[in-house]
Amino acid sequence: MIRLSDIGEDALIRRLIRLVPLDPAPAAGPGDDCAVVDPGPGHASLQLLKTDALVEHIHFLPDAPARAVGWKACARVVSDFAAMGGRPERFLVTLALPPQTPVAWAENLYRGIGECLTRCGGVLAGGETSSVPPTSAAVISIAATGSVRREHLTLRSSAHPGHALLVTGTLGGSRLAKHLAFTPRLEETGWLVSHFKPTAMMDLSDGLARDLPRLALASGCGYEVERGLLPLTAGCTVEQALGDGEDFEILLAIEESRVAGLLAAWGGEFPELALTRIGRLVKAGDGDSLHGGWEHFAKGLAK
């Protein structure tokens, strides 16, 4: 019998989506950071849809502060809207919690969600609470709508060979602290799509080694990474930068000719956040082959 741990998340998703009706005319193909819905030609904005889940023991430990867990659950979704050039709007929060959970824990979780919504400009539109058996892990699932102006929509699939690859911030070591307290790059991506619109963009949730191949594949490209250029979090190795995951930084592609102008303008706009050229897209079949990163359902969980 084949089990989920035998095939991994990407293969599982490919098998599952064959079994259900899909949008016959999607505004963007499946597999991007969010689903994109076109409300019709008279509308300046497209709707974005996203769902994401945090599981106790997998994405956070039982002793993690509930407020930080709530922030993280909400910020992960905001990060996906940012990665498409959009903004968050309405949130649906599902809590599946053991009955012995302290009410104060749930309240602090919601305080963290509320802080993130206030900071990023979303509102709670609805929710669901359910018990799980007393020995089961808590699950927090957040679905949300967002919006993006048509001309700002930035997919994973629209880059070409020769485009430069850049990342915001530093990579690696997220689990020490940042994974519970990261700031979604909403302001930065809003600036990018207005001033130096990338040819492709995604947020780094599973590690560069897993996420970059996804962007390259979606764009029909290969990729080359200059490991010596990777912006490492202090104390981290290249391998950690590639594989730790949960950086929630932005990976973007842009025409080589625009890189110098972008870097100069970025330094003036966001002096405290690095933007680093790390490599380039190449023809499909050429370039590097990265391995590692976070894999759900894997045998011997990496974290």
Place this chain on the structure above:
Amino acid sequence: MIRLSDIGEDALIRRLIRLVPLDPAPAAGPGDDCAVVDPGPGHASLQLLKTDALVEHIHFLPDAPARAVGWKACARVVSDFAAMGGRPERFLVTLALPPQTPVAWAENLYRGIGECLTRCGGVLAGGETSSVPPTSAAVISIAATGSVRREHLTLRSSAHPGHALLVTGTLGGSRLAKHLAFTPRLEETGWLVSHFKPTAMMDLSDGLARDLPRLALASGCGYEVERGLLPLTAGCTVEQALGDGEDFEILLAIEESRVAGLLAAWGGEFPELALTRIGRLVKAGDGDSLHGGWEHFAKGLAK
């Protein structure tokens, strides 16, 4: 320390929603079957948002057929759209499963979701998969968008004292089979809002004894139920009809003067599905007081 099992679901939700930013101008108040979003005066339809979750051991047993679990997870959401006079559109499916779950189980779950979407007219727009620890319960969380024509929107909160109360189908005994195989009353509610628009409507998920007080409270009313009129599932008692839950039938209020016409027309339109007058709304503070029904987080779970 106060725990979730001490306060119950409704009290928990009241405490939580104070802690987050809410829509400053919602198209409908909180606490209805779905959230309602008004896209602006030029639009004939409103958007509906809903999220719902199924938890192993709570909403289904480990030996339940995965295909039926998938159908149920999807049909519960469709039922909420139906209860507001709307239709389902785009679905986001989150699976949080133990790593040893057979791939075939997840595939059969998705087949059930696909059958429900095909039957009810929705599409999959996105999803999320995550592992849970090997000993944790599986959680299936489904969020979806729907739409409702402005003139068809039917809330819980718009009925008045004196309006008659009716239910579709029969009540009680759902856990024997129906809870995994029910048909959302989408066709029936679509007909109702076009021909005999109710003054209030909701779907019965937690049992009439718990759900009717919610509708009455939302409408600022009390209620009277004629127990002898309750349409009982074969072999069920009145107490089961009131308290079992998961009937997924429709509870509706309508002006007393329109009941005879509605019942006559209904019999011609839906000859195989009962529609039964069970009581009426009265002034707030008057009438009956029902107790029981399904309570999440309760000590000594009722089912």
